Amino acid sequence: MTATLIDGKAFAASVRERVATHVARIKEAQGVTPGLAVVLVGDDPASEVYVRSKGKQTVEVGMHSYEHKLPADTSEADLLALIEQLNSDKAVHGILVQLPLPKHLNESLVINAIDPAKDVDGFHISNVGLLGTGQKSMVPCTPLGCLMMLRDHLGELSGKTAVVIGRSNIVGKPMAQLLLGDSCTVTIAHSRTKDLAEVVKRADIVVAAVGRPNFVQGGWIKPGATVIDVGINRIPAPEKGEGKTRLVGDVDFEAVKEVAGAITPVPGGVGPMTIACLLANTLTACCRKHGLVEPEGLTA
Numbered sequence: 001m002t003a004t005l006i007d008g009k010a011f012a013a014s015v016r017e018r019v020a021t022h023v024a025r026i027k028e029a030q031g032v033t034p035g036l037a038v039v040l041v042g043d044d045p046a047s048e049v050y051v052r053s054k055g056k057q058t059v060e061v062g063m064h065s066y067e068h069k070l071p072a073d074t075s076e077a078d079l080l081a082l083i084e085q086l087n088s089d090k091a092v093h094g095i096l097v098q099l100p101l102p103k104h105l106n107e108s109l110v111i112n113a114i115d116p117a118k119d120v121d122g123f124h125i126s127n128v129g130l131l132g133t134g135q136k137s138m139v140p141c142t143p144l145g146c147l148m149m150l151r152d153h154l155g156e157l158s159g160k161t162a163v164v165i166g167r168s169n170i171v172g173k174p175m176a177q178l179l180l181g182d183s184c185t186v187t188i189a190h191s192r193t194k195d196l197a198e199v200v201k202r203a204d205i206v207v208a209a210v211g212r213p214n215f216v217q218g219g220w221i222k223p224g225a226t227v228i229d230v231g232i233n234r235i236p237a238p239e240k241g242e243g244k245t246r247l248v249g250d251v252d253f254e255a256v257k258e259v260a261g262a263i264t265p266v267p268g269g270v271g272p273m274t275i276a277c278l279l280a281n282t283l284t285a286c287c288r289k290h291g292l293v294e295p296e297g298l299t300a
Helices: 008-030 045-060 076-087 107-111 125-132 141-154 172-181 196-201 271-289
Strands: 035-041 064-070 094-097 161-165 185-189 205-208 226-229 233-236 245-248
Touching (some): 008 141, 035 076, 064 076, 125 172, 141 172, 141 271, 172 185
Parallel strands (some): 035 064, 161 205, 205 226
Antiparallel strands (some): 233 245
């Protein structure tokens, strides 16, 4: 039995469609248009592609997109001044500072300068605390996307055993909090976990976010489990020609798909959901700001 493929591309398209419908509704009824400001410091090529894609998709769902491109040598004071300006701008409901930042800038200082209500990345310490205590918060986009896909595929998550492999602040920890919020029994495992294979084998749900190519083996998976692969790793692909590479996840896809009940591919799984959830978060922030009904099924 080969696993069902969870198509992140198609699911992200449906999320964007729901966002666009809700945006059109509040525009018409309230005269309010959600606005997302993205700040890019420097000229990292991957970040530039990502920011361009975010801007394009923001406009496609009917929102305002504000892009601020700053030179790599921008001072911390200037960056903080821009954030302060965006915090007080009524047209901006979501603020995202593209990471990584150049080395001379203090990432946590910059992130925590963003108004928590506009922190659509969900990285502000206030949002981390709110999520951890089960209160209404802005939720990091990648874990939110994973949660949406799990709910869509499995329906009720209550009582299921989940293992999150990886303990990063961006994916691992918030993912565990979200699964706890849906009444799963959650274990956070990582590269130092003893008998990792045995720990993973108990799980109905496996979320792999460890940053190691093909790390999770087929023999680790409980038959029929749902596997969400957050990893994006570029590895050499000599079969495509000299110097060529290909993208793989943290899961040995070919082996795991023979055991799992469902699995997300890489690429085309979790990746597309991240920007879709960024748009959903911007819409949610806008609705909260104006006391409007929040979009159904697009929040944690």
